[in-house]
Amino acid sequence: MKILIADDSRVMRQIVIRTLRQAGHGGHDIVEAENGRQALELVRTEAPDLVLSDWNMPEMNGIDCLSALRASGSQVAFGFVTSEGSEEMRERAASAGAAFLIAKPFTPEAFDDALRSVI
């Protein structure tokens, strides 16, 4: 499958990719975006099966990206990987249409649990 990773930190994108591999989800096609706006464009042009997105990013944050995707009719599976782990943020994520929220710092087990719900 094709996975789009949106995070403004290059090192965090690398850590997400490494953790996917450690969680037994290596071998997928990976596309990277630096912010929500770029992620929005790449969902259109690359048609990923899953988006893993940070919450706080410049240009466009993750929740606005998700809302824009749903408003445009996209039903791509979308999960947050973010330092925003509070109940309030989890509720906002779920009501906007996110499938899961993985809080940073994360473990391979947390990735596996979340991904098995959408793969």
Add this chain to the structure above:
Amino acid sequence: MAVHLPQPKQLRDLLADLLGRDVTLSPSAPFAPGPDTPASVALYVDDSLRIGALIACDLAFSAYAGAALGLIPVADAATAVGDGKVTDAIGENLYEVLNIAASTFNVAGADHLRLHALHPAGPPLDPQVRISTLTLGRREDLAVEIGGYGSGLLSVVLL
């Protein structure tokens, strides 16, 4: 609501999980950067963009934590300490460490904070930012040992 002062255990668990290394914290005297002291300062804002807290780190913590996140060799971190400034790559990683550290403020019933800006160790600090690091009162001052890298100072200051 008020800003939550992260407890040492919260910070230890966060750093250990994030860096994937043993992390030991011990109480320390307040880190008080002078005009010529290299220091990294992360500023955290609430949802009204008011600065509610900062985390100040000495050059050693900045270099070791930034290097440990990206698996940058310890020798490169030691070189940065000798040079008196962090490299761009280490600074970029440190930004992410301190970005994720925002989660330690965000407990139920407390103001929500997020990272607004990081002044990485090296260039002179804006005097106003430096003076803010000297605020007394609700703060946590810690010596942090990052296994395999080294130790440095970290202070969480509520403003």
